[in-house]
Amino acid sequence: MDFADVEAVCRAAPSARVIATHFDSVNHARITGDEMRRKIRARHLTQVRVPEDGEWTEE
Numbered sequence: 001m002d003f004a005d006v007e008a009v010c011r012a013a014p015s016a017r018v019i020a021t022h023f024d025s026v027n028h029a030r031i032t033g034d035e036m037r038r039k040i041r042a043r044h045l046t047q048v049r050v051p052e053d054g055e056w057t058e059e
Contacts (some may be wrong), residue, residue: 001020001023002023002030002031003031003035003036003039003040006018006020006023006036006040006045006048007039007043007045010045010047010048014047015047016047017047017049017059018045018047018048018049019048019049019050019051019057019059020036020040020048020049020050021050023036033050033052033053036050037050
């Protein structure tokens, strides 16, 4: 998934909690965690969380 996909999920399911992971670990992925976070903030997608590298979450 890229940012457009994440945004589409958020718009389709506004009450869903979205955790974006592994988008920058695939060879064809072109976005970093920092870039994803910037885009998420710019579009006010407050339901998305992007864990830091190595971070664990139980959400």
